[in-house]
Amino acid sequence: TGNRTSAPGAAICNSGGSIGLAGGTITGNQSEGIVNEAAEITGGAIYSLGEIRVSGTVIVKDNKDDGLNDNSIVLGGDNACIAAIGQLAETADLQVRRSDAAAGKIIVKVGTDANGTALTTMENILAHVHYLDTTEYTINNQTGALESVTAPVSTMTLTADSISWNKAYEHTVDLTFHTNDAGVGGRYYVTWVKKSDSTPGFEAVKSNYKSSGDIASSASVQLTDVAYDTAIKVVVYAEDSKGLEAVAPLVLTLKAKASTPTEAPVTTTPTPTTRATINPSVSESKVTGLEKALEFYPKQMYNFTVIGAGTDNTNPIKGDTKWIPYGWSMSAKNIDTGYQKSWSIGNVNGIKQAKTFRMYIFFQKYIYNGSEWEATGVKEALPTEFKSKAIDFTVTPSGTITPTATAGSGSGGYDYNGTGSGDGDGTDGDDAENHDGTDSDTGSTSATNARTADNSPIATMMMLASLSLVAGGYVIVRKRKKEI
16 A cells, blocks of 8 residues: 555556455555557556456455556456455455556456366356446356446337327327337427427427326327317327337327318308416415325324316316316325325334435326316326424333323313313314324325325325224323423
8 A cells, every 4th residue: 555656557467477366455555547649558566467366355456547546456368357366355355447448358268277277257257347338338147258248128118099189179190109128217308399390309308398297008198279270280209118209209190170060151240258267287276185204003094185277167168177086195106006095094913214205296287178077087196294293202111102292271172082181282172293193194085994104115104093993902192291
């Protein structure tokens, strides 16, 4: 350690023989990473043109140079490589690069005895030899030679099933398409432009799409507010579950929509439109009951309320849209199945830490046809956060769960039955913060079965009443210190 040089090899320079390292550490040395006429790096703590034979606990790492910053072992020439002539120990660590890096250049090999018997395994060597230029090359685990790093290639394909103007709504296009198996778990992005316009690229559509959603093997999309007086071009891009773009986008054309009786010129004075259609975004939906941090004692449940965007529209006209909530999950992938249908959260074991959780509320789009609301095939997931409050409770051997609390000021208080007694920090029987019997933090229009939110992982639990009677016989005891 501590060697510094402007010559090749700050610690060891081997110009053609072999080096044997059976243990020890080479670290904290520095060379200036000299480059020769062939543009090859000749620096390193160890610079070697021959074999470096290693075994046991040998460490060569964290050696620096001014140019590459990390330059421990540099191999140069066709005869240079790391040859393991014995088992490398668990803590062995060799950081290597080649000065003449190219696909096919040997980095490591398994040494053999006089009878040709392998002295260790390639798996053992590769667990302890780390190649430094990993953005360009990796070590083949069979040959020990360098091979080029290739970017992963998507095999996801998109196939159109149908595209047409919606018969009921003037500015609406219906589109269905499917993918091969490689597209499972991916996401699609759709937009439209005039047929005469150039086709937008993937990034442009991804950042400014007309419709988007998760995709398994098929998708049904409904585009609204589409110009129908000219031919259009619908563009679909998608990426698979690994974030790789599909092999090619879908580019579909659609002729201008033919005139219909409702669109044909009329001789009489038309009834003036009283207003434009209302088409809210799903993000305008409201979630209440999760604004403040909640105390998740074991089996404590909280209701919350979801009001879909546009559902307050009591006087709709043809073309108005709204979003109806139908469930929620801790994963956006459950938009079609596996979601919770009730609007309550809790945890059977309780949550002691103060944490922030993310849940996804699922909505389906409805459109008014002039006489009634009709469901469309469009679904969206709205991310929503809720928090747990830091609390403290213990479970005694008898199964009693006892939360701790700090004395409050003022008069009033509460007990578990919600009747209130003693001195505490609220009005008798009305302390919603601490979940007494007369107040509820939130309401719900469709709460039925209790669901849970755990810190890690999120899980589902049964109705609170059933659990308290059947699943454990726990007794929840709440105590407050009286003010003296």
